[in-house]
Amino acid sequence: MTKKNLSDLVIRHSEFKGEIGVARADITPPAGIYARSWGSALHDAAEGIHRPLVATCLYLRGGNPKTEVYLLCLDLGWWTDVAHEQQMRSAILAKSKVPDAQLIIHMGHTHSGPASNLQNVGRKGGNLIPAYRDKVVEGATAAILGARADARPAVATWGEGRCDLARNRDLVLDSETFLCGINPDGPTDDTVLVGRVTDMNGKIIATMVNYACHPVSLGGGNKLISPDYYGAMREIVERDTGAPCLFLHGASGDMTPLRSYESDPAIADQNGRQLGYAALSALTGMLPPEQELFFDRIEDSGARLGRWSLRPKPASTKLALTVSDSELPYVDLPSEAELLKAIENCTDRPLKERLERRLAVRRDMGDAKGRHVHMTICQIGDAFLVGAPAEPYSFFQKEIRRRFSGHAVMVLNLVNGSIGYLAPAETYDKPGLYQIKISLFKPGCMEQVIEDTTESLKQLETAHG
Numbered sequence: 001m002t003k004k005n006l007s008d009l010v011i012r013h014s015e016f017k018g019e020i021g022v023a024r025a026d027i028t029p030p031a032g033i034y035a036r037s038w039g040s041a042l043h044d045a046a047e048g049i050h051r052p053l054v055a056t057c058l059y060l061r062g063g064n065p066k067t068e069v070y071l072l073c074l075d076l077g078w079w080t081d082v083a084h085e086q087q088m089r090s091a092i093l094a095k096s097k098v099p100d101a102q103l104i105i106h107m108g109h110t111h112s113g114p115a116s117n118l119q120n121v122g123r124k125g126g127n128l129i130p131a132y133r134d135k136v137v138e139g140a141t142a143a144i145l146g147a148r149a150d151a152r153p154a155v156a157t158w159g160e161g162r163c164d165l166a167r168n169r170d171l172v173l174d175s176e177t178f179l180c181g182i183n184p185d186g187p188t189d190d191t192v193l194v195g196r197v198t199d200m201n202g203k204i205i206a207t208m209v210n211y212a213c214h215p216v217s218l219g220g221g222n223k224l225i226s227p228d229y230y231g232a233m234r235e236i237v238e239r240d241t242g243a244p245c246l247f248l249h250g251a252s253g254d255m256t257p258l259r260s261y262e263s264d265p266a267i268a269d270q271n272g273r274q275l276g277y278a279a280l281s282a283l284t285g286m287l288p289p290e291q292e293l294f295f296d297r298i299e300d301s302g303a304r305l306g307r308w309s310l311r312p313k314p315a316s317t318k319l320a321l322t323v324s325d326s327e328l329p330y331v332d333l334p335s336e337a338e339l340l341k342a343i344e345n346c347t348d349r350p351l352k353e354r355l356e357r358r359l360a361v362r363r364d365m366g367d368a369k370g371r372h373v374h375m376t377i378c379q380i381g382d383a384f385l386v387g388a389p390a391e392p393y394s395f396f397q398k399e400i401r402r403r404f405s406g407h408a409v410m411v412l413n414l415v416n417g418s419i420g421y422l423a424p425a426e427t428y429d430k431p432g433l434y435q436i437k438i439s440l441f442k443p444g445c446m447e448q449v450i451e452d453t454t455e456s457l458k459q460l461e462t463a464h465g
Helices: 082-096 126-149 229-241 264-284 336-345 351-366 394-403 423-430 434-438 445-464
Strands: 014-026 054-062 067-074 103-107 150-162 166-168 171-175 177-180 191-199 204-211 245-249 256-258 291-301 303-312 319-329 370-380 383-387 409-411
Touching: 014 204, 014 383, 054 126, 054 204, 067 126, 067 319, 067 445, 082 126, 103 177, 103 245, 103 383, 126 264, 150 204, 166 409, 166 423, 177 264, 191 445, 204 229, 204 264, 204 409, 229 264, 256 351, 319 445, 336 351, 336 394, 383 445, 394 409, 394 445, 423 434
Parallel strands: 067 103, 204 245, 383 409
Antiparallel strands: 014 054, 014 150, 054 067, 150 191, 166 256, 171 177, 191 204, 291 303, 319 370, 370 383
C-alpha cells in the first residue's frame, strides 16, 4: 500500500474575499392579478397572497482588475419569450444604470407567481400586469443599488449538504403513458450547496442556498401568490442567521418535491422547512472563514489518533465573468399557421393554453434552424457559478461538478433568459415525456452544452487560477 503524504491531508472550502453587499425589495403583486400557470387550474386570477415575493441582489467586487457582478434573484416563474425577457432586462438596466455584462438575472421559478407578460393583459386580472411590471423594475433597481451601497469587505464560503426533498419526476408507466410525477426508481440529486457570506468580524451578512427542485409544491388548485417552498426555506435560514438568504434554483429539469401539485400552501411550507433545515445543517458544519483543517500529528491514546487542527488559509480574491456559447439545432415544430389553426379549433382549455405557449415559442424562433445559447459563467474565488438560460436536467450539474470536483459549483437554471428544457440524449427515447414534447432542441444538445461549458470553465480556471 502506498504511504499517504501527510502534507496532502487537508480539508478546505471554496472561498472568495472581496467587497460584498446584499439588499432586498418587495415585488409582491396585488391580489386579483392574472396568475394562471397550470392548465388544470379553474381560476385565472390570484385570490390572495400566501407569502410575499421579493427581489434580492448580491453584489460582488474583487479581482484584478476590479470586477463587479450583480446577482439579482427574482421570485418570478419564467420569461415567456426573448421579447419578454429583453423588455424587463432593458428596463432594469436603464433604471439601475449598471453595465449589461455585469448583471445576472436569475428566476426562482415559482409556478404560483403572477404573469408579467403583456400577452395576458386582456384576461381576468391582466389589467394589473403593466403596473406590476413597473413594480418589478423598481424593486429590482432598489435591490441592485442597495446591494452596491451595502458592500463591505467580506468572505464568501461554500459548503455542501444533503436533502432528499427532490425526487425524479419522469414516470413511465408503459409505452403510451408518460407522466410528470414522482418516479421512485429514477436518478436524483440531493446536493445542497450553501454559501455563507461573513464580514471581517465573522458575522453572517448573507447566505445562498443552491438546490435543484422544481418549485411545484403547489399546483392548479392553489389560488394564492406564493414563492412555493423556497419562501419557507428562506424564513428558516434567515431566522437562524439574521441575514438575507438567496435561493439559487439548480438544474431541476427532472426534479420535483416529494409532495407536488398540492392545493394547500402548508405543503409548500413543509417542503421549504425540510430544505431550510438541511441548509442550516450544512452551515453549522462549515469551517470558520479563511481557515482549513490539516493533519497535525499522531496522538497515542490506546488507539493511535490522527489529530487535525485549524490553520489560516487566505481566501481567493479572483472574480471573473464570461459567457460560453453553444450553437444548438432546433427540432421541427409546426408552423405558425398550423398552430393558429389548431388554436382556433381547440375547445379544451389546458390544451389550448399549451398551443398558445407553443405559438409564442414558434414566433420567437422565426425561420431560424437553431439558436446561439449563452451560458453565464462566473469565477468567484475558488467557486464557479454556471447559469443556464434554460432548464437542464440534474445530470447537467452532476457532470459539471464531477469534472470540476476541486471547486464548489453553483449551477442555476433560468439565468438571463428562458428557452425551455435541455435533456439527456437518451431521454428522447421517451417522446411522451413532457420535457421532450416541448423541448426546442434536438437530442445531444445538452451534451454539447456540457462540453462547451467545460471548455469555458477550463479557460477561466487557467486564466485566473
